[in-house]
Amino acid sequence: MTKLLQWLLGVSLLGAIWTVVAFDLLELGLPRTYREVAWPMPLYLLVSFGCYSLATVGYRVATFNDCDEAARELQEQIKEAKDDLKKKGLRM
Amino acid sequence: MASRKPLQPNRVNGDKYSVLLPTYNERENLPLIVWLLVKYFGENGYYYEIIVIDDGSPDGTLEVAEQLQKIYGEDKILLRPREKKLGLGTAYIHGMRHATGNFIIIMDADLSHHPKFIPQFIKKQKEGDYDLVSGTRYQGNGGVYGWDLRRKLISRGANFLSQVLLRPGASDLTGSFRLYKKNVLESLVERCVSKGYVFQMEMIVRARQLNYTIGEVPISFVDRVYGESKLGGNEIVSFVKGLLTLFATT
Numbered sequence: 001m002t003k004l005l006q007w008l009l010g011v012s013l014l015g016a017i018w019t020v021v022a023f024d025l026l027e028l029g030l031p032r033t034y035r036e037v038a039w040p041m042p043l044y045l046l047v048s049f050g051c052y053s054l055a056t057v058g059y060r061v062a063t064f065n066d067c068d069e070a071a072r073e074l075q076e077q078i079k080e081a082k083d084d085l086k087k088k089g090l091r092m
Numbered sequence: 093m094a095s096r097k098p099l100q101p102n103r104v105n106g107d108k109y110s111v112l113l114p115t116y117n118e119r120e121n122l123p124l125i126v127w128l129l130v131k132y133f134g135e136n137g138y139y140y141e142i143i144v145i146d147d148g149s150p151d152g153t154l155e156v157a158e159q160l161q162k163i164y165g166e167d168k169i170l171l172r173p174r175e176k177k178l179g180l181g182t183a184y185i186h187g188m189r190h191a192t193g194n195f196i197i198i199m200d201a202d203l204s205h206h207p208k209f210i211p212q213f214i215k216k217q218k219e220g221d222y223d224l225v226s227g228t229r230y231q232g233n234g235g236v237y238g239w240d241l242r243r244k245l246i247s248r249g250a251n252f253l254s255q256v257l258l259r260p261g262a263s264d265l266t267g268s269f270r271l272y273k274k275n276v277l278e279s280l281v282e283r284c285v286s287k288g289y290v291f292q293m294e295m296i297v298r299a300r301q302l303n304y305t306i307g308e309v310p311i312s313f314v315d316r317v318y319g320e321s322k323l324g325g326n327e328i329v330s331f332v333k334g335l336l337t338l339f340a341t342t
Contacts, residue, residue, distance in 0.1 A: 065235025
């Protein structure tokens with residue numbers, strides 16, 4: 001099953017449960033609080049996911065390592081390599 | 093009886109590592125990357141070969157490669173040039189055709205990937221007998237040099253989106269510094285159809301589909317090219333298109 005189908009399946013399943021509970025389609029006689037909580041769920045989940053995404057990406061950008069040491073080391077090794085290669089007969 | 097000095101005194105396990113280096117206009121960098129590869133492979137006693145796949149570079153990269161062959165030997169530096177710039181996938185296939193290693197290492201030839209990580213890849217692979225080991229910029233002490241805030245934001249944002257949609261089980265999907273078992277790379281490359289960044293993503297996704305095991309090693313990515321070729325709108329659009337295609341088809 002492709003990821004797309006997995007998502008559609010998951011969303012349909014949750015959507016069906018939400019519709020049944022929020023609109024009391026099966027006349028299950030659930031307490032009013034269930035319906036009151038269920039009704040705004042989709043919007044609530046969407047907003048929560050949006051906030052989570054922003055926070056996660058923000059955190060990851062802020063903690064993205066800057067490899068200054070690696071860049072310095074590379075520069076030194078480039079010099080070393082050029083000298084050694086010249087000795088070995090490389091014509092650049 | 094006189095004792096014969098072994099040709100490869102420190103050969104480890106009989107494993108051989110073939111490095112595939114697709115090049116285009118890397119006349120300046122090729123000798124440097126080869127020097128570094130020889131250094132780190134040599135220091136650790138690994139048995140290796142470097143396969144240079146040049147796509148008809150107009151700047152004379154092939155000529156420099158031939159000089160390197162004379163310096164280091166034709167058993168260490170193999171040349172598999174092509175007429176013109178063709179895709180990365182076909183470059184791997186072309187390079188692998190004559191590879192004699194049982195492990196293949198793919199990396200960029202522009203010095204953004206540092207060969208000092210290769211012994212770490214090898215060690216990691218042995219730890220868990222992983223089918224592939226991927227260098228990650230996003231975990232541990234992995235990181236990048238030379239990126240501004242905009243570039244970091246795009247990178248992390250794109251990676252986050254890929255993680256949410258594809259749940260691939262690897263932290264760095266677009267990275268191209270990896271070690272593969274040869275048979276694993278062969279089976280993956282023939283299945284992958286995407287281009288550019290998305291090709292590397294597709295390799296990981298298909299690897300998961302085929303239940304290959306993936307190990308990760310943090311790497312530092314030193315971007316010296318970024319100043320010249322910024323990540324533009326076109327590349328972002330084609331990335332999103334490719335991501336959505338993978339989402340819908342895998």
